[in-house]
Amino acid sequence: MKRSKIFAWMLAVLMVVTLFAGCSKPAPAGETSANAPAKKIKVGLSLPTQREERWVRDKEKMEQVAAEKGIELIVKVADANMQEQITQVESLLTQGIDVLILAPHDAAAAATLVEKANKEGIPVISYDRLITNTDKLDIYLSFDNVKVGELQGKYITEKVSEGNYIIMSGAPTDNNAKLFKAGAMKYIQPLIDAGKIKVIAEQAVENWVPENALKIVEAALSANNNEVDAILAPNDGTAGAAIQALAAQGLAGKVPITGQDAEKAAAKRIMEGTQSMTIFKDTRELGAAAIDIAIQLANGEKVATNGEVDNGKIAVPSVLLEPKIVTKDNLKEVLVDSGYISEADLK
Ligand code: BGC
Numbered sequence: 606m607k608r609s610k611i612f613a614w615m616l617a618v619l620m621v622v623t624l625f626a627g628c629s630k631p632a633p634a635g636e637t638s639a640n641a642p643a644k645k646i647k648v649g650l651s652l653p654t655q656r657e658e659r660w661v662r663d664k665e666k667m668e669q670v671a672a673e674k675g676i677e678l679i680v681k682v683a684d685a686n687m688q689e690q691i692t693q694v695e696s697l698l699t700q701g702i703d704v705l706i707l708a709p710h711d712a713a714a715a716a717t718l719v720e721k722a723n724k725e726g727i728p729v730i731s732y733d734r735l736i737t738n739t740d741k742l743d744i745y746l747s748f749d750n751v752k753v754g755e756l757q758g759k760y761i762t763e764k765v766s767e768g769n770y771i772i773m774s775g776a777p778t779d780n781n782a783k784l785f786k787a788g789a790m791k792y793i794q795p796l797i798d799a800g801k802i803k804v805i806a807e808q809a810v811e812n813w814v815p816e817n818a819l820k821i822v823e824a825a826l827s828a829n830n831n832e833v834d835a836i837l838a839p840n841d842g843t844a845g846a847a848i849q850a851l852a853a854q855g856l857a858g859k860v861p862i863t864g865q866d867a868e869k870a871a872a873k874r875i876m877e878g879t880q881s882m883t884i885f886k887d888t889r890e891l892g893a894a895a896i897d898i899a900i901q902l903a904n905g906e907k908v909a910t911n912g913e914v915d916n917g918k919i920a921v922p923s924v925l926l927e928p929k930i931v932t933k934d935n936l937k938e939v940l941v942d943s944g945y946i947s948e949a950d951l952k
Pocket of ligand 1: 733865
C-alpha cells in the first residue's frame with residue numbers, strides 16, 4: 606500500500622471511531638453501560654512528606670493499585686509544610702476529583718480542607734493520620750495507633766523495668782504521635798509512679814525531624830553523665846538519630862530503644878543489634894485499602910468499618926489495620942518472607 610492510501614485508511618477508521626464515541630452517553634462514575642466505557646473515577650491524594658521511607662511506599666502502592674483498577678490518581682506531596690499542603694489540596698479540589706485521600710501534615714489545620722471538600726460533595730478519607738476538629742470527615746483509614754504505642758511500651762518496659770528513661774514522642778501536630786505516646790505510657794507510667802523508672806528527658810520531636818531527636822538525646826546524655834538505660838523513640842527515623850547520639854558515646858547496642866515503620870535501615874540496625882525493635886505497619890495493605898475505599902465512596906457504596914476514633918468533634922468511622930512488633934527473632938519471618946524487604950537490604 607502506498608503511504609497516502611494507508612493514511613486515508615487510518616483517517617477513515619478514526620472518523621468511524623469518533624462518530625461512535627460521539628453517539629454514546631457518558632456513564633456515571635464507576636458504572637458501565639452497554640455502549641460506553643465507564644467514566645474513570647478520579648481520586649486526589651495528598652501526602653505530607655516523602656522523608657520517611659514508608660510514605661514513599663504508601664505512594665507507590667496507591668499508584669500501583671489505582672493503575673490496576675483503572676482509577677485516575679492525582680498525587681501531591683507537601684514538604685512537611687501545611688501551607689504547601691493547603692495549596693495542593695485546594696488545587697486538587699478544582700480538578701474534578703470524586704474522592705480525596707488526605708494524610709495531613711497538621712491534624713487540626715487540615716479540618717478546613719475537609720470542610721471545603723465536603724461543600725463540594727467530595728468525600729474525604731483521612732489516611733494514616735487522623736484529621737481532627739471537623740464533623741465532616743467521612744472515614745479514617747489507619748492502623749490501631751494506640752496499639753502501636755502499647756507494643757513499644759510493653760517491649761521497652763519488659764527489657765528495662767527500672768532506670769533512666771528518655772521518652773520522645775512524635776510531632777505535636779500529628780494526632781498519631783499522641784496515640785503512640787498514650788499507648789506506650791500505659792506501660793511506662795505505672796513504673797514511673799512506682800519510683801522504678803526515672804524520666805531524664807521527655808520531649809516531642811518537632812516535625813518528626815531526626816536531627817531534633819539527635820539533639821534531645823545528645824543533651825540528655827551529656828546532662829546525665831551518659832547514664833541512660835532505655836529510650837522510647839516513636840519511629841525509625843528518630844531512633845536512627847538517637848542511635849547516632851549513642852554511638853558517639855560508645856553506647857550503641859547497649860541501650861534498648863524502640864522504633865516504628867520497619868524501614869530498611871532500621872531492619873539492618875535490628876539485625877546488627879543497635880536498635881531493639883520496630884513496628885511493622887504494612888503500607889501495602891493500607892495503600893490498597895485506601896484505593897478500594899475510594900472506589901466504594903465514589904460509587905456511593907457503604908464502606909465496612911471496624912471501629913470509631915474520636916477526632917474531637919465526632920466518632921469517625923474507622924478502618925484500622927493491625928500493627929506487628931518486629932525484633933531480631935521474627936524479622937526475617939515478618940519482613941523478608943512477606944517480601945517487604947529483601948535479604949540484600951540487610952547487608
Ligand atoms: C506515621 C509514622 C511516621 C511518622 C512520621 C506518623 O504519622 O504513622 O509511620 O513515621 O508519621 O512521618
